Amino acid sequence: MAQSLFIALKKNNPDCQIDVLAPSWTFSLLERMPEVTGSIAMPVGRGQFGLVDRYKLGKKLRSSGYAQAIVLPNSWKSALIPFFAKIPRRTGYIGEMRWGLLNDARKLNKSVLTMTVQRFVALADGETQDLPPKYIPPVLKINNKTVEETAKKFRVAIDKKILALCPGAEYGPAKRWPSSHYAEVAEQKIADGWQVWLLGSEKDKIITAEINQKTGNQCCDFSGLTTMAEVIDLMSLAKVVVSNDSGLMHVAAALDKKVVAVYGSSDPKFTPPLNEKAVVINLHMSCSPCFARECVYGHYHCLTRITAKQVLSVME
Secondary structure (H helix, E strand, C coil), rough: CCHHHHHHHHCCCCCCCCCCEEEEHHHHHHHCCCCEEEEEECCCCCCCCCHHHHHHHHHHHHHHCCCEEEECCCCCHHHHHHCCCCCCCCEEEEECCCEEEEEEECCCCCCCCHHHHHHHHHHCCCCCCCCCCCCCCCCCCCHHHHHHHHHHHCCCCCCCCEEEEECCCCHHHHHHHHHHHHHHHHHHHHHCCCCCCCCCCHHHHHHHHHHHHHHHCCCCCCCCCHHHHHHHHHHCCEEEEEEECCCHHHHHHCCCEEEEEEEECCCCCCCCCCCCCCCCCCCCCCCCCCCCCCCCCCCCCCHHHCCHHHHHHHCC
């Protein structure tokens, strides 16, 4: 979703150079964003403090001549590297009392900026806004040559319609539509003559294996076998993508795919797929959105009661 911010920055200043500090596994994603000039590897993992490593990188960046740093996470530690780098203008929301670390600190008005993408894009302007900013949805650039190479590497045929299923959600089970429901969708589309591909990371191998087993191993399971770049290339070949509220859902939307997004504990108004083709399925139960990682009641009805028939009905 940060790409919408990059687009807004380029619109305001077409000659600006945008370098992104991020985990190295995201670099193949950033390479597909035309607005991004370069990538800088985050020296510490998620949740790690790593003060010394942050200081070393900040000191190294002092000679790069950056005019501004925009800090998207709200944590105190995320503002340290720009501070150590002595970047003249350090922009972000106040978050965890970051006065001093940020010298262009904005107060976040959640009643105005109700979506994550709006909060990002609002930081492109010089002051706090009273109205939500307009934004351009993310659009990832695809290289036909690399897509062809990826298809050849995995020996996939593209002569049939392809359904991509993204059943993972690192956040927790309260975001994961049941494997049995995914399998039911897969079986129906296979019967209709489609190919079904299962996409995900190493952490998703258990659930994708369950889905494949329930379909008699009729799916192509790529989970844990691909790089992020290869996932993007494979997904670009799909006609429809069915996904939980996850990073791959946003990738599919940025690839201009027909996305069917299944929401449980999270809020589709806060982090929706940013594509007009997308269809969001959410039961709007009284207990959701709760943003919990696991259902506090233990039943996960916000997900289990979304049927495969509902998903299939909006796919065409």
